[in-house]
Amino acid sequence: MNDYDIIIIGTGAGGGTLVHRLADSGKKILILERGSFLPREKENWDTVEVFQKDRYHTKESWYDHKGKAFQPGTSYYVGGNTKFYGGVLLRLRERDFEQVEHIGGISPEWGLKYADFEPYYQEAENLYQVHGSQGIDPTEPQRSSEYTFPAISHEPRIQEIHNELQDKGLKPFNLPLAIRLNEVDQLMSSCIRCDTCDGFPCLVHAKSDADISCIRPNLTTENITLLTEAKVTKLHTNEAGNEVTGVETELNGETKIFSAKIVVVACGAVNSAVLLLKSANDQHPQGLANSSDLVGRNFMKHQNGAIVGISSKPNPSKFQKTFGINDFYWGEEGFEHPMGHIQLLGKVNQDMMAMDAPKFAPGKFLDEMASHSVDWWLTAEDLPDHNNRVRVEGDKIYLDYTDNNTQAFDRLMNRWVSILKSIDCGNTIIPLSLYFRKRLPLQGVAHQVGTCRFGEDPKTSVLDLNCRTHDVNNLYVVDGSFFPSSAAVNPSLTIIANALRVGDHIRERLS
Numbered sequence: 001m002n003d004y005d006i007i008i009i010g011t012g013a014g015g016g017t018l019v020h021r022l023a024d025s026g027k028k029i030l031i032l033e034r035g036s037f038l039p040r041e042k043e044n045w046d047t048v049e050v051f052q053k054d055r056y057h058t059k060e061s062w063y064d065h066k067g068k069a070f071q072p073g074t075s076y077y078v079g080g081n082t083k084f085y086g087g088v089l090l091r092l093r094e095r096d097f098e099q100v101e102h103i104g105g106i107s108p109e110w111g112l113k114y115a116d117f118e119p120y121y122q123e124a125e126n127l128y129q130v131h132g133s134q135g136i137d138p139t140e141p142q143r144s145s146e147y148t149f150p151a152i153s154h155e156p157r158i159q160e161i162h163n164e165l166q167d168k169g170l171k172p173f174n175l176p177l178a179i180r181l182n183e184v185d186q187l188m189s190s191c192i193r194c195d196t197c198d199g200f201p202c203l204v205h206a207k208s209d210a211d212i213s214c215i216r217p218n219l220t221t222e223n224i225t226l227l228t229e230a231k232v233t234k235l236h237t238n239e240a241g242n243e244v245t246g247v248e249t250e251l252n253g254e255t256k257i258f259s260a261k262i263v264v265v266a267c268g269a270v271n272s273a274v275l276l277l278k279s280a281n282d283q284h285p286q287g288l289a290n291s292s293d294l295v296g297r298n299f300m301k302h303q304n305g306a307i308v309g310i311s312s313k314p315n316p317s318k319f320q321k322t323f324g325i326n327d328f329y330w331g332e333e334g335f336e337h338p339m340g341h342i343q344l345l346g347k348v349n350q351d352m353m354a355m356d357a358p359k360f361a362p363g364k365f366l367d368e369m370a371s372h373s374v375d376w377w378l379t380a381e382d383l384p385d386h387n388n389r390v391r392v393e394g395d396k397i398y399l400d401y402t403d404n405n406t407q408a409f410d411r412l413m414n415r416w417v418s419i420l421k422s423i424d425c426g427n428t429i430i431p432l433s434l435y436f437r438k439r440l441p442l443q444g445v446a447h448q449v450g451t452c453r454f455g456e457d458p459k460t461s462v463l464d465l466n467c468r469t470h471d472v473n474n475l476y477v478v479d480g481s482f483f484p485s486s487a488a489v490n491p492s493l494t495i496i497a498n499a500l501r502v503g504d505h506i507r508e509r510l511s
Helices: 013-025 047-052 116-126 156-167 210-216 268-277 350-356 364-374 404-420 492-510
Strands: 003-009 029-032 063-065 100-102 105-107 223-226 230-237 242-250 253-263 304-311 323-325 343-346 374-378 388-395 398-401 435-439 475-477
Touching: 003 013, 003 492, 013 029, 013 116, 013 210, 029 253, 116 210, 116 398, 116 492, 156 210, 156 323, 156 374, 223 364, 230 253, 230 268, 253 492, 268 388, 268 398, 304 404, 364 374, 374 404, 404 435
Parallel strands: 003 029, 003 253, 029 223, 063 398, 253 475
Antiparallel strands: 100 105, 230 242, 242 253, 304 374, 304 435, 323 343, 343 374, 388 398
């Protein structure tokens, strides 16, 4: 009863998509998810519960390099962190797969190129019902075909800003959004274009996450077994150390051992590294599959931040997150280095404003500001650093991380504020130009990548190009861990596309 062909640990963008790819293979598949299904409840759309009280984030503590505890912004449910993502699924740019010189250092070349991922990007966009349009973004990579689902329209105030940016010579483009929205026939649509999407779980299941798109549609398949609230604590190997023979799991207060011909770890870049490190044995004293001493190293999470600009004009938009800007992705005149990506955020409200406002700020004032705000998310690339790492001491998880490439991020933020001021987002309702800026702190790990990089040389990588560990023949890692660099766009689509690619390899291996 405990023997399977394939065990997949984790149900997020990597693990969930891999389940979809392998579901019709006829192989006996066990899915182990440490969380439960996320409850459908009115609190799904409650800002105070979701953001102020962290209702759905894990309550565990991680530690920074100084030993200071923090609560990570990560969640354990079927679907993983895709339950909370904003649904922006961007492809890496073609140059992102090459070696790139940044102001802060070098972004390394990938062992595979954009052309290797392109057909899987196309499949991933169809699977997750990504709505978009091509031909506007100046950095857009080559596509084999147009988006299957049409771009989402802008609400009036957002369309106005879009047009003003175009008049400035910029090229705002429709964000590719993974959402179940049919603007022609509302009867065929799940999405209601609410203001509780970005960062919230979706009460009406309109977000195309890994749970809704990949896990639930396959649960009636006879060869698939899903166990929730099943936390994998250790991987056991044979005496030679070259094959995983047991997956130790805490389930219903008991310890169970499962086995399979193929074991896939897809716990997210941090927890996948933690599991391998905790699975050290005599043959793998530094951690499983860690002869390179690279498991947990080169942790990246992006330079991420937000700008909330208070405009003289009201912004009644509900579903605000509909366009992005890549005009400065590769730099600008006078700064010939990559800067990063800009996109609209989900609409902020009074309760979100209150999280960073002085406690004495009156609610009416915050509500007035929120009703005039236009909200932005900025991403710059952080670079792989051997010393930026995940490590474990007993049961404690440490993130030793020092920001890098910050000059590019700061320049992007300053540049964008100057542009916003020029299009009247600075004529505020009080006699000051207000731009609330916030750099995401360490606990913002939604874009975690890089802890088990892939490559051809076992001395400089943990995984081969099929994401199988160099050291253990039947062990794969299929999440953001495999990234050699972080690029400057959301990593989700590349994780999804890679899971489809690795799924094809696993199918062939077991055929």
